[in-house]
Amino acid sequence: MKISIRVTPKAKGDEILGWKDDVLRIRVKAPPVDGRANAALVRLLAETLGVPKSSIRIVAGLADRRKTVEIDELDETVARRILSAEQSAFPL
Numbered sequence: 262m263k264i265s266i267r268v269t270p271k272a273k274g275d276e277i278l279g280w281k282d283d284v285l286r287i288r289v290k291a292p293p294v295d296g297r298a299n300a301a302l303v304r305l306l307a308e309t310l311g312v313p314k315s316s317i318r319i320v321a322g323l324a325d326r327r328k329t330v331e332i333d334e335l336d337e338t339v340a341r342r343i344l345s346a347e348q349s350a351f352p353l
Contacts, residue, residue, distance in 0.1 A: 262331070262332050262335065262336070262337040262340060263320070263329055263330065263331050263332075264285055264329070264330055264332070264340070265283065265284045265285065265327065265328070265329055266284065266285045266286075266287055266302070266327070266328045266329075266330055267284050267285070267286050267287070267326055267327055267328075268287050268288075268289060268298060268302055268326050268328060269286070269287070269288045269289070269326065270288075270289055270291060270292055270293040270298035270301075270326075271290070271291075271292050271293070271298075272288035272289060272290055273288075273290065274288070274290050275287075275288065275289050275290055275301060275304075275305045276288050277305070277309065277344060279345070280341075280344070280345065284327075285344060287302060287305065287306075289301035289302055289305065296323075299319055299323060299328075302319070302328070302330075303317045303319070303330075306330065306332070309343065309344065310332065310335055310340055310343055310344070311343075312332065312333075312334050312335055313334075316332060316333040316334045316335075317330060317331070317332050317333075318330065318331045
């Protein structure tokens with residue numbers, strides 16, 4: 262499955278903000294230097310979805326805030342349900 266993500270680096274912490282116009286908004290603490298923000302994004306998604314980091318790939322937008330991420334081993338409906346539930350744990 263593929264999902265569109267908008268990442269905000271250098272945030273106070275790692276958090277999933279939720280969906281807006283079919284784009285998942287995420288904040289990561291890591292700066293956008295040497296791939297650290299991308300690594301933090303993959304780590305956060307893997308932990309949240311309960312899949313190995315190796316099953317998550319950034320397929321577009323490596324150097325951009327807008328990214329397309331491909332996730333193996335997970336049904337799209339299940340992933341969206343998990344990510345939607347996760348956003349309720351974090352206030353906007």
